[in-house]
Amino acid sequence: MAEKARRYSRKREAIREVLMGTESHPNAEWIFNQLKPQIPDLSLATVYRNLSEMKQNGEVQSVAFWDGKERFDGNVKKHSHFVCEKCGKIDDFHFVAHDTGIDEFAQSHYDGKVDFHSLVFHGRCRDCITE
Amino acid sequence: MAEKARRYSRKREAIREVLMGTESHPNAEWIFNQLKPQIPDLSLATVYRNLSEMKQNGEVQSVAFWDGKERFDGNVKKHSHFVCEKCGKIDDFHFVAHDTGIDEFAQSHYDGKVDFHSLVFHGRCRDCITE
DNA sequence: TTCGTTGCAAACATTTTGCAGTTTC
DNA sequence: GAAACTGCAAAATGTTTGCAACGAA
Numbered sequence: 001m002a003e004k005a006r007r008y009s010r011k012r013e014a015i016r017e018v019l020m021g022t023e024s025h026p027n028a029e030w031i032f033n034q035l036k037p038q039i040p041d042l043s044l045a046t047v048y049r050n051l052s053e054m055k056q057n058g059e060v061q062s063v064a065f066w067d068g069k070e071r072f073d074g075n076v077k078k079h080s081h082f083v084c085e086k087c088g089k090i091d092d093f094h095f096v097a098h099d100t101g102i103d104e105f106a107q108s109h110y111d112g113k114v115d116f117h118s119l120v121f122h123g124r125c126r127d128c129i130t131e
Numbered sequence: 132m133a134e135k136a137r138r139y140s141r142k143r144e145a146i147r148e149v150l151m152g153t154e155s156h157p158n159a160e161w162i163f164n165q166l167k168p169q170i171p172d173l174s175l176a177t178v179y180r181n182l183s184e185m186k187q188n189g190e191v192q193s194v195a196f197w198d199g200k201e202r203f204d205g206n207v208k209k210h211s212h213f214v215c216e217k218c219g220k221i222d223d224f225h226f227v228a229h230d231t232g233i234d235e236f237a238q239s240h241y242d243g244k245v246d247f248h249s250l251v252f253h254g255r256c257r258d259c260i261t262e
Numbered sequence: 263t264t265c266g267t268t269g270c271a272a273a274c275a276t277t278t279t280g281c282a283g284t285t286t287c
Numbered sequence: 288g289a290a291a292c293t294g295c296a297a298a299a300t301g302t303t304t305g306c307a308a309c310g311a312a
Contacts, residue, residue, distance in 0.1 A: 082241065
C-alpha cells in the first residue's frame with residue numbers, strides 16, 4: 001500500500017487551473033474542451049484520470065451528478081451549492097454558511113464515522129424560471 | 132404537453148413495493164434482482180423505465196449516486212442520508228431534522244426558484260470503520 | 263534509468279431506446 | 288380498439304483501462 005510518488009505534469013496543472021478559474025462546476029468533457037485548443041494532444045482519458053486522482057487526493061471535489069455526468073469543483077473549501085434542475089447550472093451558495101457543527105451533532109447520533117456533509121439546493125436558476 | 136394517461140401495471144406496483152419495503156436505498160439492478168424470482172419475465176428496462184417515471188412523478192426520489200449507480204428511496208418525505216464511502220451503504224438520518232426554513236432563507240438570497248435541498252452526510256458506516 | 267504520465271483505442275457499465283407483442287381500460 | 292406497458296436486443300453514453308511511447312526526476 002505504498003504511496004505512489006508524484007511527478008510534475010503540465011497537463012494536470014492545466015486541468016487544475018481550468019477548474020480553479022471557473023465557477024461553472026464543470027464535468028470532465030467541458031474541461032477537456034476548454035483545454036483542447038491550447039493543448040491539442042490532450043486526451044479526454046487524461047482529464048478523467050487526473051480528476052479522479054485529484055479527487056481522491058482531496059484537491060478537487062465532486063459536487064453533483066447532472067444528466068449522468070459528474071460535476072467538479074476546484075474549491076475544496078466546504079460550501080453549499082444550487083443545482084438548476086432544468087439547465088444543469090450549478091452555483092455556489094456561499095451565503096448559506098457551511099455548518100460543521102451539524103457534523104458533530106450527526107456524529108453524536110451515529111455509530112459510524114461522520115466525515116462531512118454536503119448541502120445542495122435544487123430548483124430553477126434565474127434563466128429557467130420562465131417555463 | 133398533454134399528460135400521459137396512466138394505467139395500472141402489476142410490475143410498477145411490485146417495483147414500488149420493493150422500494151417502499153426496504154431501507155437500503157437500492158439501485159435499479161438490486162430491485163430487479165429482488166423481483167426476478169417472483170416475476171421471471173421482468174426486464175431490467177422496465178425497472179429503469181418505471182423508476183424514471185416515478186421519480187419524475189415525485190413518487191420516489193433519487194438520493195445519491197454511488198459507484199456510478201443511481202440510488203433510490205421510496206420514502207419521498209424529505210430527510211437526510213448518510214453514505215458510507217467505503218461500502219456504499221446508505222442510511223436514513225431521521226434524527227437530523229429536515230429544515231425547510233433553510234429553503235426559505237436560501238430563496239430570500241437567490242434570484243432563481245429554490246424548491247428543496249438535500250443534505251447528505253458522508254463517512255464510514257459502523258462495519259467499515261476498521262480500515 | 264526508473265517509473266509516473268499520456269494518447270489512443272478498445273473495453274466497460276449503466277442506462278436508454280426502437281419495435282413488436284401484450285395488457286389495461 | 289386505443290393507448291399504455293413490456294421484453295428483448297441493440298444502441299447510446301459516460302467512464303475506465305491496457306499498452307506502448309513519452310517525460311520527469
